[in-house]
Amino acid sequence: MNIGDQSARYVEFMNENYRPGFTYQDFGPQFTAEFFHPHQWAKLFEDAGARYVVLTSKHHEGFTLWPSQYSFSWNAMDVGPQRDLVGDLAKAIKENTSLHFGLYHSLFEWFNPLYLSDQANDFLTNDFVVSKTLPELYEILYEPEIIWSDGDGEASDWYWNSTVFIACLFNESPVKDTVVVNDRWGSNDINCNHGSFYTCSDRYNPGVVQPHKWENCMTLDKSSWGYDRTATLSDYLTIEELLTTLIQTISCGGNLLVNTGPTHDGRIDPIMEERLRQMGQWLSLNGEAIYASNPYTCSETHVYATFLSWPKSEKVELGSVTEDVVEGEIVAQLLGYNSTLTTTLSSSGLEVTLPSLSQVDARWAWVIKLEGVKISNGTSIVKKDKHINL
Numbered sequence: 001m002n003i004g005d006q007s008a009r010y011v012e013f014m015n016e017n018y019r020p021g022f023t024y025q026d027f028g029p030q031f032t033a034e035f036f037h038p039h040q041w042a043k044l045f046e047d048a049g050a051r052y053v054v055l056t057s058k059h060h061e062g063f064t065l066w067p068s069q070y071s072f073s074w075n076a077m078d079v080g081p082q083r084d085l086v087g088d089l090a091k092a093i094k095e096n097t098s099l100h101f102g103l104y105h106s107l108f109e110w111f112n113p114l115y116l117s118d119q120a121n122d123f124l125t126n127d128f129v130v131s132k133t134l135p136e137l138y139e140i141l142y143e144p145e146i147i148w149s150d151g152d153g154e155a156s157d158w159y160w161n162s163t164v165f166i167a168c169l170f171n172e173s174p175v176k177d178t179v180v181v182n183d184r185w186g187s188n189d190i191n192c193n194h195g196s197f198y199t200c201s202d203r204y205n206p207g208v209v210q211p212h213k214w215e216n217c218m219t220l221d222k223s224s225w226g227y228d229r230t231a232t233l234s235d236y237l238t239i240e241e242l243l244t245t246l247i248q249t250i251s252c253g254g255n256l257l258v259n260t261g262p263t264h265d266g267r268i269d270p271i272m273e274e275r276l277r278q279m280g281q282w283l284s285l286n287g288e289a290i291y292a293s294n295p296y297t298c299s300e301t302h303v304y305a306t307f308l309s310w311p312k313s314e315k316v317e318l319g320s321v322t323e324d325v326v327e328g329e330i331v332a333q334l335l336g337y338n339s340t341l342t343t344t345l346s347s348s349g350l351e352v353t354l355p356s357l358s359q360v361d362a363r364w365a366w367v368i369k370l371e372g373v374k375i376s377n378g379t380s381i382v383k384k385d386k387h388i389n390l
Contacts, residue, residue, distance in 0.1 A: 024061060024111065028074065031063075033081035036266025038092035044268065045099060048276035049283030051291070052100035053093055054148045054257060057086050057140065062109035066142075070135050081266075090142040102146025107133050107160055107184075123155040130161075137165055143175050148199075149184045157186025182215070197255070205245070209253050209295045216249040217257040220272050227261035227269065236271055239278040240308070243365045246279070246290070247306050253295045282364060286335050289367045303370045310366065314354040321350035321373055331371040336362030 014022070045053050058064045058071075066086040067077035076085045086103065093101045107129075109115050114128035137147075147169065152160060162185035170176055183195030192200040197213040200206075205216050219225055220237055228235070237245070242258070249256045258279075260272045268276075283290060289304035305318050321330075323345065332341040332352050337360045342353040352368055360366070 025074070028063065028079040031076075031080035031264050033076070033083070033085065033264075033266035036081070036085065036088075036262075038088040039096060041089060041268065042092040042097050042099070044273060044276060045093075046097045048258075048280040049287060050099060050258075052102055052146060053089075054102040054104050054146055055086060055089055057103040057105050058136070059104075060106045060108065060110050060151055062106075062112055064136065066140065068136055068139055070132055070139065086140070086142055090144075100145045101142070102148055103140060103142070103144040104148040104150060105137060105140070106151040107149060108151040108154065118159070119154065123159045126155075126159045126161065129159060134161055134165060138168075143173075145175055145178050145180065147179065147181045149182055152184045152190070153187050155186070156188040157190055158188075160186055162186055162190070205249060205254075206252055207248075209251075213255070214253065215255045215257050216245065217259065218245060219259040219261075220275050221259075221261060225259055225261060227263050233271070237275065239275060239282075240364050242275055242279060243282055244308055247308070247365060250290050250293065251295055251306070278364075282362070285362055286365070286367045289335070289369070303373045305368045305370065306365060307368075308365050310357050311354070314356070316352045316354060316368065317349050318352065318368075318370075319349040321345070321370070322347070325374055326372060327374050328372045330373060333369045334360060334362070335367045335369060336360050341368070 018026075042053075055065070057066060058068075062071060062074060063079075064071040064075040066075065066084050068075050073079060076083060090101050093099050109128075109132070112128060112132065114132060118125050118128050149162075152162075157163060166181060166185070169179055169181070173179065180196035183191050183193065183198045183200070185194070192198050197215050198204075198210070199215050199217055203216065203218045204214065206214075220242070221228060221231055222235055222237060224231065224235075246256050258276070260268055260276065262268050286306075288302075289306060293304060303321075305316075307316055326345065330343050330345065330350065332343050332350075334341055334354065337355055339355070341355070344351045344353075350370075350373075
């Protein structure tokens with residue numbers, strides 16, 4: 001959670017609701033996960049239209065969700081759930097879905113004495129990495145196809161031994177031919193410059209097409225990366241806001257990683273489940289404009305234009321579709337509507353006449369599929385008005 005100027009509020013809450021001397025470690029036994037059903041999670045993620053899942057195997061507090069021998073008495077087998085949560089979800093994903101399984105892993109730990117000692121020594125020693133971080137990474141035996149690293153920001157890749165681990169991962173690991181990694185492996189210009197895909201910053205959304213594959217990692221809760229018991233409905237993204245983020249991200253060549261914070265007892269809150277299922281519902285109808293699509297280019301002979309609000313005039317003007325990009329007869333279809341649409345080509349673009357909204361199956365955002373058009377250059381920004389550049 002981004003505490004910021006509200007830190008006093010959280011201190012007051014702790015003082016009012018927890019006994020004196022209560023420590024962060026005392027939360028461990030309260031993490032019970034008795035309602036965690038990995039097969040239900042796996043099915044939900046598949047229904048949401050996801051293609052890969054990234055589980056937080058360890059965050060900055062150092063608690064591992066697998067029975068790590070390097071995190072004695074501070075892991076999900078020894079404390080709280082008393083089960084291998086990583087292994088359970090990995091098995092459910094791999095045996096019951098076609099999703100790719102990935103693991104988030106924090107390089108540093110807030111409270112670890114070894115890390116604090118290295119930090120105090122200006123990271124000239126890396127005892128913490130040698131004895132904790134690297135052994136943990138090598139210990140994760142669940143063959144993830146994505147390693148999503150985080151918590152690198154205070155020290156260089158030399159301190160983290162990043163190149164040593166990544167070289168082993170790509171050359172010797174069981175997933176060496178399929179695994180990918182992000183870019184958070186050191187503070188010395190690694191971020192947004194090196195990695196199979198770039199994450200750059202949380203909620204990264206550049207607004208223009210990027211030359212390298214990237215990912216927008218964001219949250220359904222507008223401010224919290226975890227589950228916030230005090231959150232109200234307005235604290236969550238609406239389905240329209242979620243789809244806007246998805247469409248804008250895809251239009252610029254990125255992937256979307258949607259964070260959902262589960263409860264202490266292992267549930268995904270109903271409001272988050274609803275958003276995921278709504279996204280899956282939209283993708284089941286419009287997914288061809290998302291999956292395996294490329295910005296600026298066409299999928300075979302098809303170009304997709306997405307608009308985020310239904311125009312009162314029931315006409316959409318596509319500004320980049322001009323005579324010089326038309327190859328033969330233009331055929332326009334609205335996904336979720338059975339008939340072809342009427343089009344008029346002029347010097348200002350292609351005007352597409354829409355049907356009545358009541359005749360369309362799609363909701364929240366709409367996709368026009370064009371044949372006979374080849375867009376190879378332009379501005380990849382999805383706009384909310386009637387003029388859309390491809």
